[in-house]
Amino acid sequence: MLAGEWLSGGAGRKTTWGFLDDGAKKDVRRALLKAVAIPGYQVPYGSREMPLARGWGTGGIQITLSLLSPEDVVKVIDQGCDGSVNAVNIKKFYERVGGVETTTDTREATLIQTRHRIPEERMDAGQILVLQVPYPEALREVEPSEANTRRMHAEADYARMWLHLYEDVVHYGEIRLAYRYPCTVNGRHVMDPSPIPRWDVPKLHMADTLFLFGAGREHRIYAVPPHTRVEPLEFEDHKFRVEDFHGKSCSRCGATDTFLDEILGPDGTRTFYCSDTGYCDKRRR
């Protein structure tokens, strides 16, 4: 399909299909194309009102809706969980407006929308992961002004972000960022990978899958195309590290190689469970 044809809704498709009107889809898709062309660069777009409050995933929903076709199999997860209220509602919404099939199996899905996690199972070239983003600006922590952060991105002026990390190491002996760990994409733009744990950051690097990031409230879309370098900011003598779950395992499926959620029992006991519930369920079957 030609890009222009795709932009205008696809061949012979009913124009109002899939909740979003054609104009909105066109706008989002145009932003997506630009985002893919400039990996890690935040593309502004006209974020639409959704039947959901902003900040509840409206950026991700708009991307998903503008990509959706009836043949898609959709999975929606919220912090790894297929069963959270929000995930279930969004999934039902897609079933209703798009008539698409949904699943909890990462391998079966063609389109996965997620909040704050990347599935444990390796995704392939035929799949797209849509990430919901609350704060798209990786530099916001160090620079409050949007005009300045845009200039800093334009000039690849990232010394202050690095300085922020330097100060962490100096004062605390380590970089304290647990999530939203800043990454350099394609050797150029510093990007906020959304609030995924550090555990998930390496999955973005040279992946087979297309990653799309949507921030509805902030009106920004950005992307990491397949086979793109995504490098967490790190020092030569202070390397990026993922969370250490050494000696711990999932109490449900026994996995020792997944990101674990720690659950504190009423009696103070600590139990660990896979954060990716779909994967955990699959392992138990």
Add this chain to the structure above:
Amino acid sequence: MLSVRNLSKTFHLHMLGGGPLPAVGDVSFDVGRGEFVGLAGPSGAGKSTVLKCVHRTYLASAGQILYDSPSMGQVDLASLEEGRVIDLRRTEIGFVSQFLRVIPRVGALDLVAEPIVHRLGTDLETARARAAELLDRLHIPRRLFEAYPATFSGGEQQRVNIARAVGWRPALLLLDEPTASLDAGSVEVVVELLQELRNGGATLLGIFHDPVLLERITDRTVRIGGLA
């Protein structure tokens, strides 16, 4: 070595209406290489003005100041580009007056050693040794070597000043009453130091308050007549 031709200097003080205040007019004289020439004339005749024009502290209003630089060849100090004047001041032309231009918070020994390090490229150790030797000869007590000359007596300051001026052996040394308030003993040392400088090939042009001294140490004198 130095050929001053038709040098005039006129000041324009804008606060006083800007009218011309002539200081010297149409001065011409030559100084040969290795010569020690004295400038003579009544007070206010403009001897200092001539010297400062040669040093470029004053801008000449008219005339030429041709100087045969060992490194640059003949140049006109009246119009030479500033950067090259700085180069000449660093490598060839020295100026010493009766007033010590102290650098705040630099001790006497380092004040004398500094131009030796800078201009001759000597290491600090050697420069300080040579500076100490000069100060010894000029009877500056050793306990004052590390003290700041700003606190010295007038005579001590002058002696430090002379040590600073001759230490680096300039090719042309301009002297503006450097012995004005020195005692007889110190003057003798200064005469000795200047003689040594000349023996090394330096050319000197100077003003001395004392006509006897002037007669004694210079080869000849040039009379600056002032303005008619």
Add this chain to the structure above:
Amino acid sequence: MEPLLRAHGITRRYGRGCDRCLESTGAEAGTNRCPHCGTVWACRDVSLELRAEEALGIVGESGSGKSTLVKLLHFDDEASSGFLELSRLPSLREVPELHAEGADWSRNVLVLDRYRQRRVRDASMGIVYQHPHLGLRMGVSAGGNVAERLLSAGWRSIGNMRARASKLLERTEIPLERMDEPPRKFSGGMQQRVQIAKALSGDPPILLLDEVTTGLDLSVQARVLDMIRSLREELRLSMLVVSHDLGVINLLCQRTMVMKNGQVVESGLTDQILQDPQHGYTQLLVASQLQ
């Protein structure tokens, strides 16, 4: 000594300008604001050259355009027109397409894109401002402040950066045990010294000093000046020294430029400017300040 930097026709104006600006502003007109169109000519047609290991002073009252000039040279502000060229400094070798094949002078760096301007700046200049908060991040540690320029220049080893920062802070007499404290806890003199350490972090050949001792106590001023003097010797720095204080200029600079209402009214050897000032304004300046 060979020239390092040359500037020609540097101009910064605020406003559109009009046909009568030229005659209505500047030193002779006694204002930098055009009475006809309201345009302010903060800096008009300034040219200068800075040579290796030379200190050039820029004097003038507030509003004369001297600080604006330094900000333009440091790319803190954008010039309306003019040329700024740099010689083939070894540290500039990394900046692509700066010098044409065989050329002694760079392209006009005032019209480079900001990314390359930053690289040129990091490789060639350090700056110390009058107000420490302009040059320092007050909430970031002193060591971090020094490291920032290194990070900007691509340093990525914390150990190396801390070693370099310790060396510079030690040299500027900041107690090393305070290296990880933010400058906002420091005295004014200490803040100035952290600024100097930061300015020197990238080992630049050119140091820009903008009224660095103004507002400091006399004894503190003396200490900062002594430090600058000895650093200049040690690191063979070229300096552009902006000050309204002729004493500071006399102490540091061989050459001096006098600015008024955005224009250079006179320039020359510092002792000549002080003892034989030509322009009425310089005469006034010397008469009122040099006692």
